[in-house]
Amino acid sequence: MALPLPNAETQARVVSEAAQNFIDHYYESLNRRHGLANYYASTSPLLTAASVTPDISINGRHLGDGPGAAQEYEALLNTQGGPVAYEIASFDAQSVNANFCIGCPESLGGSSGASGTAAGESGGASAGGSSGSSSKVQKSIKDGDRVSFALQVSGTVRYGRPGEDGAEDKAFNESWVLVPHWEALSPKAARGLRRWVVVSQNFRVL
């Protein structure tokens, strides 16, 4: 069953761009202590329904799987207080799965078991619509819309204001896995949705 997977160059390019975009926004939100919920898989009902939930591990503390993990992390950040600033010094990303499928809605070519043809539930739509959407789906896959990727970030956490009593700089490493955000791929997607969302987060101050 040969799928029109994106080639290596496409995967690498898409992943690099997605990683850059994620880094730029996530750590900005983190430093400003804005909401982080939008970055996690729990923001997607489709992924959540398919049991794809963020697995967050912060300094070795596993923040219970499930939709509440992101909230738990934000609570942990509130406890940490401020001022704390995360500065990125290095990041690198690689494609993990060229065609991530879990939770993909039928409208986007996913369904239980179907991988090329859309087995629509409503008979009429499946005949006519499937060929059209099938080519769209194929293009979407080929363009790398559905890659999942691993991302490793290395940087510095600054606790306190530089120069003040108790101010301290620490190295940190944060490893991530992000998967496609199906709602954002839909033609009727609301504006401002993240294209990829977090399913695995591993943070360590070092």
Next chain:
Amino acid sequence: MAPPTGPRKGSAPSGARNPRNSATNGGKATTRSGVAKRRGAGAVRTDRDGDLDMDGPTGTNGSSRGGRRGNNHSAQSGQASRPPPRSAATSSRGPRPTAKAQQIIQRALNGGPGGMSSRITSARDRRAPATMTLVVEGLMSSKAASNEGGGLKELLTFLERKAQTVGQTARHIRIKKSHIKGDFVYITSTKEDAEEILKVNGFAFAGTTLRISQSADTTPVGGSDALSSTLSSNALEIKQHLRGVLSMRYDVNAKLLNLSALGEDPALAQRGFFNGESTPEKLFRTLMAICEQLFKTPQAKRDAVVSISLSGNNVDDVLQIMSLTDTFPDLVNLDLSQNQFKDIKGLQKWRHRLRNCQTLLLNDNPIEVMDPSYKEELTSWFPKLLNLSGVQVRTAEQVAAEEAATRPTPIPQSGADFRDINGVGENFITEFIQMYDAGRNSLAAKYYDDQSTFSIAVNSRSPHAPDLHPPTWGAYIKFSRNHTKITHTSARQQRLFTGTHLIQGVWQQLPPTRHPDLPTQLDKYIIDCHPVHGLADPTGQNPIGVDGIIITIHGEFEDQEPDTMKTAKRSFSRTFVLGPGVPGRNPIRVISDLLSLKVYNLLPASVSAPASQPSEEVQKQQMIIELCKQTSMNAEYSRLCLDVANWNFDQALVTFNEKRAQLPAEAFATAP
């Protein structure tokens, strides 16, 4: 007396070697404002050669002395083209409380009219290692000697300025003390300044040639010893008296220094502290300066004086008692009641001081009536203020909460979050670390396939211990795929290695490494792992993908650059995404391998919660596991055995060996 140490100091007559303690040295010292006054008088001007122009302040030709020198005109133009050296020096120096305290004591205690026969300027740094005393000969024979004040001021200015010019130094040469003794002028400055001043030896000054040499007596300056040695006996007596006043007003139990109603103190009135030039302000500064000397460390001061009362002193602006916050910056309770504070402005100068003040009493001050809103303002100024004029403005809990809010509490470190699947992660990482040092080729062949990817990213900006010299990254940087540095798509493509062969290729080019042995030195690593879903199924059978795990390992290694043979220790973080292997090959494959390198840093100790309940349970669990291992008993019997031995592991082993024969077969996990 110390033997001569400098080549030129033989010129100093022995009788004048120790001028400082002489009783005649009762002259008035000046501060920097004294310096400014000196300049303001306009008595000092120099021509291009640095010679002193003896013209009066106006410098007009019509002045009585104006015609004496033929080069008067050029002297003026020469002066005009130069920036005034003293004013620059004055503005660039910040006051140092301690040195300033010495000055103040000196001035206040030596009070009274008189020419300037000695002077102190604040030391640039009170930790200045040592001073040197020089003897200057020539002032008496110079034309400056006929100046008002004997020409000393002019001489000092000349020396300071010339020494700076001759030495071509950017810093300001400063003479800290001076003293006339007969035909000689003794000057004291820091050792390095003195060395510059010595270079002015032989220079012409106001029609004479200066001879400068090192004086025999050089005493280190540093704190009260130097100060007391420079005080006249009269001053010492006054100081002693004031110490007495302070000790009478100090309540050792309450840690209270009661400086209330100083004007009515008979002991002070009797000495005439409020007559003539002496003012209450001066007295207060003197008292503070003496306090400053009484305590060796800031901590000693904090311990001894918690509260100060200044009530009933007619103070209407804290400027008058500014030295209080210099001397007692950490004061906790301050009584300013029954003074004349009228408004907030009178307290403005303390807005950013007294950061630890908890009680501030302003009762019976006009401000109570004239500006009743002062309380909100003052409360906001002093973050720890609890009691303002007898009214509680904060609780201690509020202070603690506010303080906590300004400081982060880093998220604590927990032990490994290692949620493995059937030991896959543990086996992989143990083998990986060992084989990465010993046999990278076979490692790559075993766990990596055509789809596996590897890349490396160097973080050269990671924080590290200050004493650590960061290694270079030459052997790694050409492969580094750090996206913050490598921004072009093609360069990023080139540095992503896909497939066993490319990965083997780059691993061969990376320096050989030595990682700490993982099973025995687990404390050198932090390893977290947990399952991930939706990985590509290498068989292609499961369209929604397969499960795997993600491992992040943090640790250190030593490497050796092949070209230079240089070794270096580095820290690394490495992230692996592992999934099931292709049928017919190793059951586990590496999907992604992301290596991040940075300067060496000791890993944080994972939580060592002080003997709390959970960690105790963890310890018990570890003992049970160990006992199971060593005795082949099952967990239940191991626990029982340890319980009997009161969780003493060695005792449990002894018990086991004693009772072994009596144990039922069910006590053992498997047949021993």
